[in-house]
Amino acid sequence: MAAGHHDEQDGPGGAPPAGRGKGAGTDTGAGAGRAPGKGAPAGAGGTGSDSTLIQGRYRLHELIGRGGMGEVWRALDESLGRKVAVKCLKPMGQSGDAGFNRILQERFRREARVAAALQHRGITVVHDFGEHDGVLFLVMELLDGRNLLQVLDDARRHPLPVPDLTDIAEQVADALAYTHAQGVVHRDLKPANIIRLADGGVKICDFGIARLGHDIGFTSRLTGTGVAMGTPHYMSPEQISNSGVDQRSDLYSLGCVLYELATGHPPFDLGDAWSILVGHRDNIPEPPRAERPELPADLEGLILDLLAKDPEDRPQNAADVAGRLKAIRAGAKVAVPAGTAVPGWARALSTGPVARSTRVHPPVEPAHHELTGAWSTRTVTASADPAALAELAARQAEADDLGRIGNWHQAYDLHTTVATSRDRAQGTEHPDTLASRHEAAYCLTRLGRAEEALRLYAYVAEVRRRVLGPDDPDTLAARHEAAYALGALGRHLEAHQEFSAVLAARERVLGPEHPDTLRCKHNLAFNLGQLGRAQEAYTTAVEVADARSRVLGPEHTETLGTRFEVGFTLGQAGRWAEALEVYREVGEARARVLGADHPDTLAVRYETGICLTRLGCTADALTLYEDLVAALTRASGSSDEETLRARQALGVNLGRLGHWDRALAEARDVAAVRQRVLGGDHPDTLVSKREIAVCLGWLGRWSDALTVYREVADAREELLGADDPDTLTSRNDQARCLEHLGRSEEAQELYRRVSRHRQDGPERL
Incomplete structure (x- = not known):
């Protein structure tokens, strides 16, 4: 059996490798949301009517x-x-x-x-x-008021006026001083747990709920260390590390809340839960006055003191915080911010993992669409109930929060419900209605329902084109996401055409180095690779990496994501030594920025192993994959797709070193798990089954190997068609096996069959 027969493995040339979603995935700031109310709580009986x-x-x-x-x-x-x-x-x-x-x-x-x-x-x-x-x-x-999350969302995330901010802060600090004196620590202080009443008073709710939630089981294991997930945007470093928590942890969370009230966003608003936690642990928050110069310096100083990583460096009790706030309120003077020539989107960029979207729609007068009569601006219609619209905004924000923690099913349900309600209240073509539908489509993408996402994005893009104009950033955003969905469906030529059109428009409207432009160009590079245009993909990825390094910094996660793409395109072109060098640099940077066990860091290690394997450094690759499998199992579990992908690569390298019994055991284990989790005919399961046959062949068990090869070939033909390259590869495998068993006539007939299909099969890009 030829050694090349062993080359079918996950990675370049096979299934998308671990971490590819981070390199090529969409990143337009779409959120996700809360599940809508569906009747009375389980066990309560009834449906929320008077009978409950x-x-x-x-x-x-x-x-x-x-x-x-x-x-x-x-x-x-x-x-x-x-x-x-x-x-x-x-x-x-x-x-x-x-x-x-x-x-x-x-x-x-x-x-x-x-x-x-x-x-x-x-x-x-x-x-x-x-x-x-x-x-x-x-x-x-029952309180008559709004929680601070709703207050911020009502204001479209504009920061609160300084007098309101300090008034709220002082009241919260007074309440915490009282509870801490009783020996009670909240542990989950956040805007949603702080209510501002109609009369201006402030109340904290949900004392004890955070600890109870841990017992009930509402935690997320982000690493193998058993970190308990509270609310990531407001967790103290000691909560993240599971070290001792006391009243100073509440003060850190208060600092996070005040930072958000002062700037409109949390101190570490980094896109995914892991990055947020790493930000709390390792990153220095940007001073609020960098975004909002009119803030009193003393208030900024207090917020930054509260955000100290070491509890010993924070104010030691809430009473001291309340005293400092009283002094600030007595002497605060609001300054007029100085003008600047720097564009708004550039001012918002940071060295953190993800650049935030900062687009603010200017106020416009309400107008009707000339054909449908539907409202075509973001302004509240005369007939809409402001309270109802405020409630929809709050539910939209909660939907976004659910998306941030990965609850995509709930997110989709609530975004859809909000969109339906906005349709009735504001009109089918109102930008807010379309925004909710855009978010619902994003959830569909994350759920793997690309066909549905594509239809919804195409609808949103067409309506936005009519209502907002073809070059409006929101129109282009929907078209960009539609292109991504096309790629996910394997329709790469159509995706290329759409990415190219959106890129040209964004370069014209936003400029060549705007983050949205670079995001589109990054995805274009990935798609070029899928079309087999490796050199163009490499050139484009290098251009994006260089631009992101200038705009965002060389170790920003988006920069590293594109450098990851550069490594992948080098591998596609067979330049494995250069790819290995790039992956090692990206891996070291991600370990510094994100941590050694972050999924993106582990994804680079996987690709590094692919390069080592291709370069013949099999022993080094085997050692890498053994360590990687252990890390992924700790972080994500033994049945996670990335763990299984790494185990697949581990088995390949065991075989290349001649350890065929161990390779066979590994292949059987991976195939069994994939069959249970994904199904017997899933492409990944069939890859693992083929690996079993490879091992059986090298062990001289040709009859057993033939059975498995035939099973894989039949399944691929049923799933992909007789002309598909993977099906034909499996038929060739089957023919080689027949030769080893001395059944030459059957083998030659199968070879001829494969040849006919290759000659008569459809052209492929």
Whole structure:
């Protein structure tokens, strides 16, 4: 059996390698959202109508909020005739362990008693708590106000005026000073947990809920270290590292909240949960006055002090923070910001992992579309209820937050619901309605539903073209995403044409080095590689990498993503030594910026191993893949697709070193997991099955190998067609096997069959 027969593996020339999504994926700032209300909480009975009664006392009327741990309902305490809010946590019993549920109930009672004992004007009052049909619930005062997340979203993410900011900050600090004096630490302070009342008062809610959530199981394992995921944008470094947490952790979270109120975004708004956590741990926040010069210097100093990495370097108690805020409020003077010639998008760029989108739509007068009569601006229509629109904005923001933590199914559901509601309230062609549909399409892309995403993006792009104009950035954004969906569907020539058109428009409208222009050019480079135009892909990727290095910095994650693409295009061109050098440089930079176990860092290690294998450095590649499999298993689990991809490459290198028994065991394990997770006819499963046959052949077990080769060939023919190159490769495998078994006539007939299909098959790009 020829050694070249062993070359079918994941990586360049095969299936997309680990981490390719980061290098080639879309990155337009699309978010994702919250699932819509779907009736009463599980176990409560009824549908949220007057028939829903908890413990014969609390009648649920209206779902007013939903989060990761449960739902909040507007309700009536029928015993006292008092309107209340009822927070219903997710149903218990998921573990099937009665002992666990008893411990959880006791923990809930303890935390609820602590919350109920807090009596301060800045703390939400807890009236009652209990369990009903497997649902834990808290009964709280019903507040007339908006949480700070909604306040910011109502203002379209514009920062709060300094007097409002300092007033809110002082009230929160006073409330924290009280709770800390009682020995109570919040642990999950964030804008959504701080309510600003209609009369200007401020209240903190959800004391004890963060710790209870950990017990219920609402955590995300981001690494093999068991980091518990709270709310990443507001977590202190000590929470991230699972070290001791005390009142100074709340003060760090308060610093994050104040930073967001002062600038309109959190201090480390870096796109994905891992990058955010690394930012809290390692990055120095940009001073708020760099974006907002009118902020008082003392206020900026306090915010940065609160954001100190070491708890010892922060203010040591909330009372001191409140005192500093009182002094700032007494002496603050608002300055007029100095003008600057630097464009707004350039001012917003940072050295953090992801450049934020900073496009702000200018105010416009309302106007009707000349054909449909639908509103064609972002302005509220005369007939729309402002309160309803504010609620939609809040739900949109929650949808975005769900997307940031990867809850794409919930995100899609809520974005779709918001779009439908906006359609009724503002019009089918209103830009806000189209924005919600754009976000829903992004969720479809992340869910692998590229065909549906393409249809929705194409619709949004066409309507935006009519309403906003063909060169409007939002129109171009939808066209860009449609091109990406075309590529995901394998329609690379169409994707190339669309990427090229969008790139030309963005270069004309935004300039050649605007982040959106470079993002489009990056994706164009990737798509050129998919078309087999390796030299053009390489040249384009180098141009983007150089530009991003100038604009964003050489170690910005988008720069490193394009340099990763440069390495990949070098590999496609067979320039493996040069590709290896690029991958090693990118890997070292990503380890410094993101950490050694970040998925992007591990993706580079995978590609480095591919290069080593191609260069004949098989022993080095084997060592790399053994370490990589261990790291991926810790980080993502043994069944994760990237872990399995690395194990596949490990098996290939075991075979190349002649360790065929170990290679066979590895191939069988990977094939079994892929068959269970992906299905027996999935392309990745068939790659692993083919690897089993390769190993059997090298071990001289030709009859067993023939059975597997035939199974793979038949499945590929059924799945891909008789003319597909992968099908023909498998038929050739089958023919070679027949030769080894002495069945030459059958082998020659199969070779002739393959030859006919290759001659008669359709042309391919």
